[in-house]
Every structure is written in C-alpha cells, then in structure tokens.
Amino acid sequence: MRNRSISQLAVPVGVVGIVILLVVPLPPALLDVLIAVNITASLVILLTSMYVRRPLDFSVFPSLILVFTLFRLGLNVASTRLVLGDGYAGEVIGAFGHFVVGGSLVIGLVIFLILVVIQFVVITNGAGRVAEVGARFTLDAMPGKQMAIDADLNSGLIDEDEARRRRADVTAEADFYGAMDGGSKFVKGDAIAGIVITVINLIGGIIIGVAQMGMPVTEAVERFSLLTVGDGLVTQIPALLLSVSTGIVVTRSTAEGDMGSEATKQLSQSRTALYIAGSGAIGLALLPGMPKVPFLLVGAALLLLAQRAAATARKAEEEAQAAAVVPAGSTPAGDSPEELLDQMRVHALEIRLAPDLVELVGQGPDQDLLGRVRGLRRQLALELGVVVPPVRTRDSVDLPRSTYAIFVAGVETARGLAPAGRLLALGDDLGSLPGTPVSEPVFGLPGRWIPAELRHAAEMSGATVVDRVSVLITHLGAVVTDNAPRLLSREDVRLLTDGLKSVSPSVVEELVPGLLSLGEVQRVLQGLLAEQVSIRDLGRIYEGIATRARTSTEPEGLIEAARAALGPAxxxxxxxxxxxxxxxxxxxxxxxxxxxxxxxxxxxxxxxxxxxxxxxxxxxxxxxxxxxxxxxxxxxxxxxxxxxxxxxxxxxxxxxxxxxxxxxxxxxxxxxxxxxxxxxxxxxxxxx
CATH class of the missing domain: 3.40.50.12790 (FHIPEP family, domain 4)
Structure with a gap:
C-alpha cells in the first residue's frame, strides 16, 4: 500500500518540481544530478520502447513525452541561468564540453551542429510524419474494425465480454495514435527550442563575458562556447533518445515478440540474401587499394550467419515433416470433427451485403445496421415471444451493386436494393421526384429511390421518406416474422421451458414430459407462430394444451386449445x-x-x-x-x-x-x- 501511494505521488510531485525548476535557481551540484536523471530516464524510455510487444503496452508514452520535454526545458532554463550568471554550470556540462571539443572549438561546434541536424531534420520530422499518418489510418480503420467485432459477436464467435474488450482496444488504439500525433509536436518543438536556447547562450555569454566580466573576446568565445556546447549536448542527447523512442513506437507493427527478437528473426529469414551480401563484402576486399581486413571480417561474419540460418531452416523443416506424420488412428488437426462441424454449421439468419453496401455498418445515425439489428431482435422477442437467433452480417462479391440478400437457414429468402446516397420516398404522387419507380419490399407500396439531398423536397410534397437501413431492417423484420416457425428450434423450446419452470414449475412438470415431449410442444408453438400469434404468454399456453393433451395429442387440437387459452389476446x-x-x-x-x-x-x-x-x-x-x-x-x-x-x-x-x-x-x-x-x-x- 505504501509503495502504491509513492507511485501515485511520484508524477504529480515531479511535475510540480519541474515548474519550480523554471523559477528557482539551482546550485551546480543539484543540476548535475538532474542532468544525470534526465539522460538515464531517456535511455530507459528508449529501451522500453524496443521491448514492448505492441504500442498499446506503452500507452503512457505520449504523456511521458510532454513531461520529459518540460523537464528538459526546465534544465535548459536552469543551466542558462548558471552559464550567463556565473560562467559555470556544473561538472557534467563542463565534462561534455571538453569531451566533444577535444581541444578544437571548431570541431566541437561542427559535431554539435551535426547532432542538431540529425535530431531535428531526420528523426523528429520522420517520427512526426509517421505519427500523423498512423493516427489518420487508425481513425479511418475504426468502422471496419467495429464491424468485424460486431459481426463476430452476432455470429456467436465471441461473447459480450470479449466484444467489449476488443472495442475498448480499438478505442484505446485510436486515442493512443491521436495522442502520439500531438506528442510528436512536443518533440519537434523541443528540438527548435534547444537550437534557440543554444544560440542565446552563445551570443549572450560572449556579450556578458566581454561587457560585464571584462574578458578578452577570444577568452569569452572559448569559455562560453565550451559551456554552450556542453549544455546543448546534455539536453540534445536525451531529446535525441526520446525522438528515437517516438519513431520506434509509432513504426511498430503487429508482432509476436519484442523488436530485437523480431528484427533478428526477420533479417536472418533469407539465407540467400546473407550469402550474397557476405560474398559481396569479400569481393570488395579483393579490389586493388581496398583495405582487406574490415571487409573480410564483415563478409566472413555474414557467411557464418547464413550457415546458421540454413541449419536452423533444415531443423525447422525436419520438425515440420515429423509433425506431419500422423499416427494410426489419429485425426489431422485441420480435419478434426470440431473444426469440420464449425465449417459445416448453417447460420439461422444472415444478411449479405454487396461490397458497396458495407458502409451501412458504420457509426452514423443512418449507418448503424448492427445496432438496429440488435434493436429488432429485442422488439421481435417482445412481440413474438421467441429469442431471434443472432444475425450474421458479411459482404458478398456475388451480389449485384446496391443489393442485399437475407438468408434463413442458409437459403436466400428475400432480396432488396439500398442504393448509396439515396433515400426511399413512399407515396402515391411521386412523379415530380427523380428516380426509377420501385415497390417497397414488405408492403408493396409505390416508391422511388431519390438523392439524399432531396429529402426536404420529398417531405414537402407529402411523401414518406425512409433511409436505407430502415428499409433493410423492416424487410428483415418481415422475413423473421414470416419464418418464425422455422427459426424456433427445439433448443429454443427447451430454453423457454426452463425459463418458465423457474417461475411456474407446476405448469411445466404437468406438461413436459408427462403429457407431451419437447418436439410435440415445439410443433404447437410453431403452429401458433405460423399464424403470427405471440407465444410470449407461455404459461397460459402450456396450461391450455395440458388440459387438451389429457384427451388427445393431435397437433391441430392442441393449437386450438392454446388459442382458446390465450383468449382476448x-x-x-x-x-x-x-x-x-x-x-x-x-x-x-x-x-x-x-x-x-x-x-x-x-x-x-x-x-x-x-x-x-x-x-x-x-x-x-x-x-x-x-x-x-x-x-x-x-x-x-x-x-x-x-x-x-x-x-x-x-x-x-x-x-x-x-x-x-x-x-x-x-x-x-x-x-x-x-x-x-x-x-x-x-x-x-x-x-x-
């Protein structure tokens, strides 16, 4: 509990400390410690980004970018205050300055400028562009991913909990890439700010050294250039590490392992490429004037790696052949009874959409086909008293453009049109509206598919305007109602009977299995549904047929007895x-x-x-x-x-x-x- 409290307070206290860092002067010794923390933390973030299996495993990364950018800027302000005020900014900055300069100020400045160019022009711009494209593509792919999740749910492949988890992952992925798009702007801004602060330190330091400290120009240039280069390095190196981390995270694709394992595996998958590259390196060593040792070492290493890759491939092939040998009496994994039964399963209800109608499965008010299907299932359950089976939705290239088909038990039962960008106007006087005359698929009403922008004009002319999803849902509702007897399976009857038994056990125990079997009860309920009689009042129906079943189990008489029991309904x-x-x-x-x-x-x-x-x-x-x-x-x-x-x-x-x-x-x-x-x-x- 104590460790948890410390973890919860670490980030808020750290952010407050960064804000204080921007205002309160720091002693050089404390600045050295904070610079060491900055460099080490940036290295930890870089390594973590390499070992995560997927970007969402590092979902806090966009927030870390903001916090560490603010931290580096705070260190810049603190070091600038010491450089311009005292001409001394601690041991770390001095050590970095001496190490890079190496006795030559010109070399030090050139190296620093090269690091700035690498940071700003190459890595930061590239990572920002990848983050922007990744965010756009992720948002564009959301409807398709939601459609796939809902389709798996409706077809029974996953349950509600799994569907809820997958939707949360899709939402989190979109939020993550959107945050990364914004976070990359922090990195780019940090690089620009580092360049500006470095220029200010250099020019301001020389002016202060000459004007206030009375230094000769050459001495002022040497001292403040040394401090400026050191200060720039201790801030640009962590910024460079964070930029590389950003690029690694946003460029990660789906993989089963960390970056190092996947890179090694994929780079060594083609032994032919390794053989050619190794032979090429050895060939370069044989050219006149070329150094022999470096190219021979590299070539030999590549050839050795190719040999190991070949051995690994042969071992994997032998294992695969051994696994392919099926012992007598066993069944191949791909032809197991469970898998064959799953492939043979016929879905009770299915909607197939032409490819141009896939957009109906979207997020808009007129495009939430799957949501409307769920609503229809609830409505029909309350009206008919039966649990409508899940409706599988998928696209079909065999259907003509703008066409949908409704299948019951694997057989096409109905077909209709839902042209993109159109609305169905219903009415008797539609001659003034554009479009080909059609008949509404359920009630046969005259109508026209009109452009969506003419909705108001059609309504003003007295027509009833219906969107495409409503047309399809109405058609599906009519098909389900007409085929309700076929959709009522024996398993459904068992579930309904068990549900009634928990409320009225005596009614069920009297009828099933003492007087009638589940199959005979199913036939009675199917007869009622065939006449569009709701079986929602199942208790009263069972009471009526139980009385009749004592004298006769003839189905027609049982159906009439059930109707008599329903009475005024x-x-x-x-x-x-x-x-x-x-x-x-x-x-x-x-x-x-x-x-x-x-x-x-x-x-x-x-x-x-x-x-x-x-x-x-x-x-x-x-x-x-x-x-x-x-x-x-x-x-x-x-x-x-x-x-x-x-x-x-x-x-x-x-x-x-x-x-x-x-x-x-x-x-x-x-x-x-x-x-x-x-x-x-x-x-x-x-x-x-």
Whole structure:
C-alpha cells in the first residue's frame, strides 16, 4: 500500500518540481544530478520502447513525452541561468564540453551542429510524419474494425465480454495514435527550442563575458562556447533518445515478440540474401587499394550467419515433416470433427451485403445496421415471444451493386436494393421526384429511390421518406416474422421451458414430459407462430394444451386449445377504438364449407372444387380490399370447427389476414362491426 501511494505521488510531485525548476535557481551540484536523471530516464524510455510487444503496452508514452520535454526545458532554463550568471554550470556540462571539443572549438561546434541536424531534420520530422499518418489510418480503420467485432459477436464467435474488450482496444488504439500525433509536436518543438536556447547562450555569454566580466573576446568565445556546447549536448542527447523512442513506437507493427527478437528473426529469414551480401563484402576486399581486413571480417561474419540460418531452416523443416506424420488412428488437426462441424454449421439468419453496401455498418445515425439489428431482435422477442437467433452480417462479391440478400437457414429468402446516397420516398404522387419507380419490399407500396439531398423536397410534397437501413431492417423484420416457425428450434423450446419452470414449475412438470415431449410442444408453438400469434404468454399456453393433451395429442387440437387459452389476446391487437371490424361468411357458404372439411396428415383440409375455390378466394380478396379501403384492419370470422381448415385456405391468397373463430371474436368484449359478408358467388358489402 505504501509503495502504491509513492507511485501515485511520484508524477504529480515531479511535475510540480519541474515548474519550480523554471523559477528557482539551482546550485551546480543539484543540476548535475538532474542532468544525470534526465539522460538515464531517456535511455530507459528508449529501451522500453524496443521491448514492448505492441504500442498499446506503452500507452503512457505520449504523456511521458510532454513531461520529459518540460523537464528538459526546465534544465535548459536552469543551466542558462548558471552559464550567463556565473560562467559555470556544473561538472557534467563542463565534462561534455571538453569531451566533444577535444581541444578544437571548431570541431566541437561542427559535431554539435551535426547532432542538431540529425535530431531535428531526420528523426523528429520522420517520427512526426509517421505519427500523423498512423493516427489518420487508425481513425479511418475504426468502422471496419467495429464491424468485424460486431459481426463476430452476432455470429456467436465471441461473447459480450470479449466484444467489449476488443472495442475498448480499438478505442484505446485510436486515442493512443491521436495522442502520439500531438506528442510528436512536443518533440519537434523541443528540438527548435534547444537550437534557440543554444544560440542565446552563445551570443549572450560572449556579450556578458566581454561587457560585464571584462574578458578578452577570444577568452569569452572559448569559455562560453565550451559551456554552450556542453549544455546543448546534455539536453540534445536525451531529446535525441526520446525522438528515437517516438519513431520506434509509432513504426511498430503487429508482432509476436519484442523488436530485437523480431528484427533478428526477420533479417536472418533469407539465407540467400546473407550469402550474397557476405560474398559481396569479400569481393570488395579483393579490389586493388581496398583495405582487406574490415571487409573480410564483415563478409566472413555474414557467411557464418547464413550457415546458421540454413541449419536452423533444415531443423525447422525436419520438425515440420515429423509433425506431419500422423499416427494410426489419429485425426489431422485441420480435419478434426470440431473444426469440420464449425465449417459445416448453417447460420439461422444472415444478411449479405454487396461490397458497396458495407458502409451501412458504420457509426452514423443512418449507418448503424448492427445496432438496429440488435434493436429488432429485442422488439421481435417482445412481440413474438421467441429469442431471434443472432444475425450474421458479411459482404458478398456475388451480389449485384446496391443489393442485399437475407438468408434463413442458409437459403436466400428475400432480396432488396439500398442504393448509396439515396433515400426511399413512399407515396402515391411521386412523379415530380427523380428516380426509377420501385415497390417497397414488405408492403408493396409505390416508391422511388431519390438523392439524399432531396429529402426536404420529398417531405414537402407529402411523401414518406425512409433511409436505407430502415428499409433493410423492416424487410428483415418481415422475413423473421414470416419464418418464425422455422427459426424456433427445439433448443429454443427447451430454453423457454426452463425459463418458465423457474417461475411456474407446476405448469411445466404437468406438461413436459408427462403429457407431451419437447418436439410435440415445439410443433404447437410453431403452429401458433405460423399464424403470427405471440407465444410470449407461455404459461397460459402450456396450461391450455395440458388440459387438451389429457384427451388427445393431435397437433391441430392442441393449437386450438392454446388459442382458446390465450383468449382476448388474440383479438385485442386487431381492436381499434373499441371496435373489431369483421368479414364473415354467408351462412349457406359457411355450412357448405364445414361439410367439406376432411382430416389430413397436416391437419384438416377443405375439399372444394377448383373453380369454386378460385371464385371464393377472389371474392374474399375483394371483400377484404373494400373493407380495408379506409386504412383499418379487418379479420375473417367463422365457426370454430371450420377455422383451422379455412385458415390454410385463406393463407394461399391473403397470408396476413387473421382468421378467428366466433368464440375468439367475442372473447375480447369489444364491439363487433361487420365489414362485409362473402357469399358463394359474390361479396355482400356491409350496410351502415
């Protein structure tokens, strides 16, 4: 706990000390200690940047750049104060000055200028440019990385925790490279400040030495040049180390090891290159006038390294061949049953996008396809009472431009268009808007794909404007609703049953497995979903079919028992303003149809002559269209014994028309309004 407290206080105290360093004069001995700390810390940062496996492992680096830049500037101010005030700035600066100058002031100044050029022109500019490009590319790649994470999550390859961790890594990477882009500007500014301070020290020192200290010009130039070069070196060398660290961090790509290991491994991967380079060095040694020993030593070292690389490659090849020999009875790793099963797995729901539609999986309000898919799954779970399986999303080069396809259990079920830069305008009077006339894929409404900039004009003309993602999501919702029976697996039924058992154990224990198996329960629930009846009230459904199952396990009877148990819930969603609008059958026609009901393997069927059947469906379609002309929903009502067979017949022409029995119509307690009566040969309109 004590060590943790010290670590937490070290940086804040250090920053405050740096600020004090800018104001308070330092004795030369303390300045020597701080210069040694600066050089050593910069060396530690350089070595750390070489040994990190990925840039994010050194995420504090941009902040360290700022802190150590401020530290060096503080040391510059303190040393400048001593150089110009006393003509003495400690032993470290003096030692660096004497070491570099080496008895020649001109050589010392030239070496110092070369170091400045290397620091400022080469390393700092290069690292800054790489940081800028890295930040831009990282930000541009974020949508694609988010799409890949969400796609893996939707396909079940990763869980929520792993997806959350990966998103955090993507965000942290973008923040890191953005911070590095700004941090490189600190390094560049520090280099410029070092040059300016050096010039000030040199010129100011000579003036002070001549004017205030009474030194001869040559003595002032010699003393203050020595101190200036030493001061510049003790600050430029740490700055150079930090610039190199910045370049190493921003140029690191994905690797499995540290920089030294990866560099050695990759440079020695081509023994041919080493052989050629070694032979070339030996060839240079044979040229007349060339020194023999250096080139022979270098050439021999390269040839020796090539020999070791060849031996390592042969050993790795032998190990690979040994690993390739599969013992009898074993299975090759690439063909393991688990891997084959994973490759064979058919996804329950899948959206395939043409390559130009990948942008739909983005961050904008009209581009968050995966977020809208998750919202649709929640909505359908509340409406239908089933857990919609994850929706896999991927691109497909086989699809035409601007096309998406929806697959159910590996089979293409629907296809639509979502042109880039377009919005779908829906309405009856769209002649004034540009675009090719199309039909909305779910309800068949007339529409046009218009340019996005014409949204306001289309809305002013009375059209309903829908974005591309909304069109796709609406289409997906309709496909899921229509195929809900296929999507309800036996495993889903088990999960629903276990969930109900934790709340109402007696209901489940009475039904499963005592009266019905999970497969028989699944068939009942699929029958309800086929008629778009929500199975959310699972407890009431189980109670109803448990009562029926004591006398018969015939699926059609169980479905009707479940509908009876649901009671008013079947009718309530069709009631508007307390009124239920009903289309009925003429009594004579209803009696004739009831007489023609015959049992079958798939349930009861109506045995009707083809001509009479076509006439009946045509008249029913016309009656429903007339009744829905004012935009209000209607249902078809009949006697309970006829309802299942009539529903199968009506589904051929009007799949979305609800068919209710008279007992279900009256269960809601709403006022019933006749919307029409269908006779054997014609429809009789309701009279107000």
């Amino acid at each position: 079947l009718t309530a969603k069709h009631v508007h303003d307390g009124t239920l609008r009903v289309v009925t059958l003429d009594p004579a026609l209803e009696h004739a149809l009831a007489e023609s009901v015959r049992p079958g393997d798939a349930g009861s069927q109506l045995v009707v002559e083809p001509a009479r059947l076509d006439s009946l469906l045509s008249q029913l379609r016309r009656a429903v269209a007339d009744a829905e002309a004012d935009g209000r929903d209607v249902v078809l009502a009949c006697v309970p014994a006829l309802r299942p067979a009539l529903r199968r017949l009506v589904a051929l022409a009007l799949p979305r028309l609800p068919v209710l029995s008279y007992s279900e119509v009256t269960a809601a307690g709403a006022a019933v309004e006749s919307a029409g009566v269908v006779s054997d040969g014609h429809a009789i309109a309701a009279r107000g």
